Structure formats: structure tokens, C-alpha cells
Amino acid sequence: MPEGHTVRRLADVFQRDFRGQALRVSSPQGRFAEGAALLDGTELRRAEAHGKQMFLGFEGGRWLRVHLGLYGKWAFGTGEPPEPRGALRVRLLGPGADGAGVWADLRGPTACEVVTTGEKEAARAKLGPDPLRRDGDAGAFADRVARSRTSIAAQLMDQAVVAGVGNVYRAEVLFRARTDPFAPGVEVGRDRALAMWDDLVVLLRDGVKRGAIVTTLPADRPAGHRRGRVRREDAHYVYRRHGLPCRVCGATVLTREVVGRNLFWCPVCQAGLPELPSEPLDLTAGADLDASARAQRT
DNA sequence: TTGGGATGTCGAT
DNA sequence: TCGACCTCCCAAT
Numbered sequence A: 001m002p003e004g005h006t007v008r009r010l011a012d013v014f015q016r017d018f019r020g021q022a023l024r025v026s027s028p029q030g031r032f033a034e035g036a037a038l039l040d041g042t043e044l045r046r047a048e049a050h051g052k053q054m055f056l057g058f059e060g061g062r063w064l065r066v067h068l069g070l071y072g073k074w075a076f077g078t079g080e081p082p083e084p085r086g087a088l089r090v091r092l093l094g095p096g097a098d099g100a101g102v103w104a105d106l107r108g109p110t111a112c113e114v115v116t117t118g119e120k121e122a123a124r125a126k127l128g129p130d131p132l133r134r135d136g137d138a139g140a141f142a143d144r145v146a147r148s149r150t151s152i153a154a155q156l157m158d159q160a161v162v163a164g165v166g167n168v169y170r171a172e173v174l175f176r177a178r179t180d181p182f183a184p185g186v187e188v189g190r191d192r193a194l195a196m197w198d199d200l201v202v203l204l205r206d207g208v209k210r211g212a213i214v215t216t217l218p219a220d221r222p223a224g225h226r227r228g229r230v231r232r233e234d235a236h237y238v239y240r241r242h243g244l245p246c247r248v249c250g251a252t253v254l255t256r257e258v259v260g261r262n263l264f265w266c267p268v269c270q271a272g273l274p275e276l277p278s279e280p281l282d283l284t285a286g287a288d289l290d291a292s293a294r295a296q297r298t
Numbered sequence B: 001t002t003g004g005g006a007t008g009t010c011g012a013t
Numbered sequence C: 001t002c003g004a005c006c007t008c009c010c011a012a013t
Helices: A004-017 A033-039 A117-125 A138-147 A152-156 A167-176 A185-210 A287-296
Strands: A024-026 A044-050 A053-058 A062-067 A073-078 A088-094 A102-107 A111-116 A254-258 A261-265
Touching: A004 A044, A004 A053, A004 A073, A004 A102, A004 A185, A024 A033, A033 A062, A033 A111, A053 A117, A062 A117, A111 A117, A138 A152, A138 A185, A152 A167, A152 A185, A167 A185, A167 A261
Parallel strands: none
Antiparallel strands: A024 A088, A044 A053, A053 A062, A062 A111, A073 A102, A088 A102, A254 A261
């Protein structure tokens, strides 16, 4: 799922397996042929993620900017790459650490272009703070939210307000903060926005480790499924659970299309702005979760 | 086996 | 406001 945690994991793969190598760059599909020619044969210097955007920095001051959009995908492997099939926008080939070869195939991205360092920074400047980045500025996020009459649900989907949050994290962080999605930012206020930021840090970091979005606390999963691997159907509180009973209060979870995207919420738990717990909800507490995260990281 | 929807954004109209 | 992107997953047949 390409929300911020996915993009961070992809950047980590490039940092670990491709950095420092001169790469062969091609576009079997042809749509990226010009850009591929600019990068072909140059060394990958670093990989960086900001929100849902990834930047691969090559020698010569050129960056490959990639946005996966709804269904863009990277596939990776070692040794000989497979015969190109389908709409293969970009293929990267490197010698690999052991000389056996590494490859990366990109399909279906919304954005894939070669930019200068200045253009890359301009793209980053359009994005809000990223809860996964060390330079992520919680105060800037909270101030912006609290200054606007726009609903908190709309602001969480605005990449200029906070970068890396998508439709799943939006629905889930609103539930975990027991916050009415339709409340204007000015009513949500700075303190509540800061608490939601802290929770996004917890959720996104867990997503990076796990490679999946899990937001439910063990106590809110069905009895018998609180330990070990988290089943897909137990992973969320409200996202795509419309018509089902809320895990906390039993009320029916609702959905409604808001500016082209489906919003999910519990009309009872998220009625108004009830008082928040003082500590962030620590998802990673409990040996059961740690064991499951380790098992999936193979 | 077929078909619809999805984690997202952008450019044309 | 709508189509493009053109993949993956799951439900319906």
C-alpha cells in the first residue's frame, strides 16, 4: 500500500542494495527513454523519501523523482532480471555487492522524471512535514491545522499539510484520536493536532517495520487473535469496515465519499472531540507484536 | 474467468 | 470534474 511507510521502505532498499553502484538505466516500455539515457551508466549516490515521493540521487546532480500513485509498483531481485513484460517504465541494473547483479523494475507510476537538485528541492518544498523524517516539524503541522476552517479529514489528506498520510492512515488516526472527521481544524486545535502527529509517528514507524498498516491495539482484536500475526481483517478500526460493528463501542461503522475518496468513521466514538488519553497509544508494546514483526521481515 | 474497486496525483477540459 | 495511469486483490459468476 503506497502510503508513506511503503515509500520509506523502498528508499531503504535502494540505500541498502543499490547505493554506490553505477546503474544501467533503461525504459523497456519507452515512455521514459529520454530520462533513462540521462541516467544510464551513472552512480546512485543516495535514496530519499519524503511523504509518498521518492528521490534517487545520481552523480552529476540528477535526481529520479518517482511517485507511485494508486498502483505503481517496484519489483526487486538478484541475478539475471526476468524478460520484460507489460508496461515496464524503468529497469535499473547494478552489479550488486557480490557481483551477481541486482535489478529493480518500476511499473505504473504517476510520476517518473529526471530533475535537477533545485527542482527536487522545489518538489520537497511543496510537501508538508513527514512524521517519518527527522526534520518533520510537528509544530508546523499543528499550527497549520489549527489555523484553518477546513475539516481535519480533508487536511490530513493534503500532502502540503502532512506528507505521507493516505486514506488508510487518515481514517485510522482519526479513530484512534476519537476525533470527528468533519470538525474544522480551528476546533480540533493545536494540542489535539500535536497528539495526532505523535500517533502518526507511532503508526508510520510501525508500518515501516512491519510492511503493513496495523492500527488496532491487541485488546481491540477478537479474543484468540491478540497474539501472533495480525490477520488482515483485524488490522484496522474503521478503514473499509463500513456496516460492521465498531471494535470499541459496537455502533455501525459508516462511510461517505468526501472529495472523491471514501471516508470511514464510527459515529459514536468519533462524535465531537472527547478528551484524549494523555499518552500515545503504543502499538509496539507486547512481545507478541515484536515476534510477528520479526517473522515478517524475512 | 471476469470485472470492479483501491492505498493517489496530475493534466486536460 | 473527469480520464489517465494500467497493477493487484478479491468478489461474483
